[in-house]
Amino acid sequence: MSSDVKTTTVDSKPEVKSPPPKPAAKKTEEKPVELPAFEKSISDKIIEKFGDKVEVGFVKEDRIRINVGKEDVHNVAEFIRDGLNYDHVESVSGVDYPQDNEIEVVYHIGSYSDSSLARQILVLATRAQRETNPIPGNDATKLPTLRDVFYSVEFHEREVFEMLGVFFEGHPDNRRLLLPEDWADLPPLRKDFAIKGR
Amino acid sequence: MTNELPPGLALRKVDERIMTLNVGPQHPGSGHMRIIVQIDGDYIVACDPDPGYVHRGEEKMAEYRNYILNIPHLERPVIHDSCNVLYPYVLGVEELLGIEVPERAKYVRVIASELNRCIYIMYWLAIYGIFLGHSTMFMWPAGDRELLIDLMEKMTGARVTHAHFVPGGVRNDLPPNFEDVCLRHVNYFEKRIKEYAAVFYDNPILIARTRDTGVLSRQDAIRFGTTGSVLRASGVDYDLRKKEPYDVYDELDVHTNVMKEGDSYARSRIPWLDMLESCNIIRQALQKMPKSGSVRVKLKPNPKGKGFDTVYKRVESGRGSLGCYIVSDGKPEPYRVKLSVPSFRNLVALPNLLRGEKLGNMPSVYWSLNYWPVEADR
Numbered sequence: 001m002s003s004d005v006k007t008t009t010v011d012s013k014p015e016v017k018s019p020p021p022k023p024a025a026k027k028t029e030e031k032p033v034e035l036p037a038f039e040k041s042i043s044d045k046i047i048e049k050f051g052d053k054v055e056v057g058f059v060k061e062d063r064i065r066i067n068v069g070k071e072d073v074h075n076v077a078e079f080i081r082d083g084l085n086y087d088h089v090e091s092v093s094g095v096d097y098p099q100d101n102e103i104e105v106v107y108h109i110g111s112y113s114d115s116s117l118a119r120q121i122l123v124l125a126t127r128a129q130r131e132t133n134p135i136p137g138n139d140a141t142k143l144p145t146l147r148d149v150f151y152s153v154e155f156h157e158r159e160v161f162e163m164l165g166v167f168f169e170g171h172p173d174n175r176r177l178l179l180p181e182d183w184a185d186l187p188p189l190r191k192d193f194a195i196k197g198r
Numbered sequence: 199m200t201n202e203l204p205p206g207l208a209l210r211k212v213d214e215r216i217m218t219l220n221v222g223p224q225h226p227g228s229g230h231m232r233i234i235v236q237i238d239g240d241y242i243v244a245c246d247p248d249p250g251y252v253h254r255g256e257e258k259m260a261e262y263r264n265y266i267l268n269i270p271h272l273e274r275p276v277i278h279d280s281c282n283v284l285y286p287y288v289l290g291v292e293e294l295l296g297i298e299v300p301e302r303a304k305y306v307r308v309i310a311s312e313l314n315r316c317i318y319i320m321y322w323l324a325i326y327g328i329f330l331g332h333s334t335m336f337m338w339p340a341g342d343r344e345l346l347i348d349l350m351e352k353m354t355g356a357r358v359t360h361a362h363f364v365p366g367g368v369r370n371d372l373p374p375n376f377e378d379v380c381l382r383h384v385n386y387f388e389k390r391i392k393e394y395a396a397v398f399y400d401n402p403i404l405i406a407r408t409r410d411t412g413v414l415s416r417q418d419a420i421r422f423g424t425t426g427s428v429l430r431a432s433g434v435d436y437d438l439r440k441k442e443p444y445d446v447y448d449e450l451d452v453h454t455n456v457m458k459e460g461d462s463y464a465r466s467r468i469p470w471l472d473m474l475e476s477c478n479i480i481r482q483a484l485q486k487m488p489k490s491g492s493v494r495v496k497l498k499p500n501p502k503g504k505g506f507d508t509v510y511k512r513v514e515s516g517r518g519s520l521g522c523y524i525v526s527d528g529k530p531e532p533y534r535v536k537l538s539v540p541s542f543r544n545l546v547a548l549p550n551l552l553r554g555e556k557l558g559n560m561p562s563v564y565w566s567l568n569y570w571p572v573e574a575d576r
Contacts, residue, residue: 062442063510088423090512091538093523108510108521108538112420112434118441121510152423154546178250178575188258195262 035059039120042084049079057125065123070143073126077107077149085114086122089146092156094164096191102127103164103190105143107153128166136165136187137174145171163189216243221560223251229571233548233564237557245552247545253575260535264500265291268535270361275539275573277358279318281310282515283573284363286522287535289444289511291365294503294526297495303367304445305487309380310353310362311513312476312483316387317346318516319469322568326466327398329561330407335398342390345383352376365501367494377484388477391470399467408462412551412563415460422546426518427472427568430456431464438514450482462559465566469516500530517541517568541567541574 039059046054046066053072057065068076080086091108107124111117131139145168146153157168158177165187168174179188186193215238222232232248256275260268272287273280285307292299320343327335347357352373354360362369398404414424419432429436437454439447455471457464503526512521518540525534544567551563 065508087420090423090425090519090543091510091521091523091536093534093536093538095525095534106523108523112429112436118436121512123508123510150423151421152543152546155542159542177248178253180250188255193258195258 036061038116039064042120042122045084046076046079049083050076057123062119063121063123065125067125070126070128073124074144074146074149077109077124077146080109080122080124081149084122085117086111087113087150088152089150089156090121090152092153092160094160094166094189096130096164096189097127098130098191100127101130103130103141103166104128105160105166107146107150109150131165134165134187134190136161137167139165139167141165142167142169144169147171163187165190215239219557223248229569231569231571231574233560235552235557235560240556240558242552242555242557242560245549247548249542249545249571249574251575252572256576257535257537260532262531264530265295265365265532266497266501268532269364270359272535272537273359273361275537275576276318276515276517276570278321279314279516279570280359280361281307281314281363282318282513282520283537284361285311285444285513285515286511286520287524287537288363288365289513290509290522290524291501293509293511294507294524295365295497295501296504297366297497299367299445300492300495301446302371302488302491303493305483306353306368306372306493307363308446308450308483309480309487310350310360310368312480313346313350313353314360315516316473316476317343317350319473320346322469322516322565322570323394323466326565329565330404332398332401332404335394338394338397342387345387349376349380349383352379364494366497367492369494371493377487381481381484384477384480388474391473394470399470405463407559408466408562408566409459411462411559412465412555412566413459413461414465414547414551416458418547418550419460422543422550424518424544424547425540426514426516426544427468428465428544428547429518430454431468432460433458438512438519442512444511444513446483446486449486450479452479462562462566465568469568472516502526502530503528512538515540517570517573518544537576539573539576541570542576544569545574 043056043059043064055067057067086109088110089107090110093106095104104125104127109122109124128143129140131141143166145157157171160166161174162176162179216236219235219237220232221235223230230251234246234248235242236244256272259271273284276283320339324336324339351357354362414432416433419429419434435454435456439452440454453475455468457468505528507526510521510523512519520540521538523536524532527533
């Protein structure tokens, strides 16, 4: 992709000069990857606390991903809030993986109160069992809610519930949010819900 | 099948005091959103926001189109702020594909994004004015934003929904003489919006209606995960242009506007201060921008990511931090696109702000959240 970079001439300019050599897309050399130190220290704290219950998905600049089973997600989230000073959830996304028979719920957690974490996003991912014929709320697709840890997930978790059918146990207000009240089809963001005409 | 009626339609035992009111979802009053309020006399005791009347399924549609075809429809949630809505998606795709953007394109993006921010805020300000019964404040911003819309039309060819940002740069270079016209318009625009202070922000009627209504404490603003003008009006100094600079924001001098009061007045004033700051940023960008050079890296048709990968990018839009989470599985279409939008995040604060307020204060509190119903629905 990055190898066939061409320069585009600009025809709306009054005097067309030959475009100067533009910064070529850098070819990243295969070096032993150096993990960013600050991000590594955060992920190390989580590993130290929870051992092999958690798995580090990646450590990139400003982004850390932690995969955790659904039994431990509540404890890990509490540690992230109390031990690491993260204070709000920016986004909760559900991703459907029918081939694994699982639905992944991804929390993007940030911090306002700790200025050293202002750039950081901690990605906390957990997976729920997926049912082929879902009955949202009444089947095995369930996760513990993080609403009591992070208040900010309130509407996000309601959205994930109606869009993917993941029921959050302990959420005080598990109602529909965006879909019509008479929606009786599959949860629409599942992969087996097809758009008409596609 | 239960006999339970959906919220808002449910018949309640009529108590002597508590009455349930549906505000919306017709446009006058709330935008395309319904707010179910329960009132005791003149006071709101509970409030249940019910978004979802313009739900379009942008995220689902994005899974069926390739990375480039997604551009025109992903900007639809906020057509007045279309460059900023698209920005995190474009940054994310660039990271997935490993594209380096030319320097000039980055500056063009910053200018377009700041112009769009002003256009959006002017529209919001017009609505805020008219819902407080101040029709001058509807006419003036609606008229003055035409100046900037004309600039965007010169730059992109479209007055709204520009589809100007593409992975690898922007679609077209600036037209000839754009810099001079832009500087002239922005200078006039700045002079013009400074006049709003006398008419609107120093107006005793506005102050009486917005001061100390819907107070959001600093602690709550953080706990609810609010963002943008709502957060900064509550005294949290957080602006992604400064905290996590993308493109060339780290080379520009960006000042973050913060107020401590956390009431409707502070929330309505912060966007106006942001517009003045945007004018400064545009002037700096025009000065520092390379005068010539490419604005777009040419891509292969139908670009794909390299195997399974995820990326989360965020930018500061007219309403606050706007994130985009892209999951790629190596196909030309994204596996999942999730927009984390500021309106939806700020909505969590609304029930807590309205509880205990008078019903008459509802418009001033609700619209001060800088809320855009279509964006919350996506």
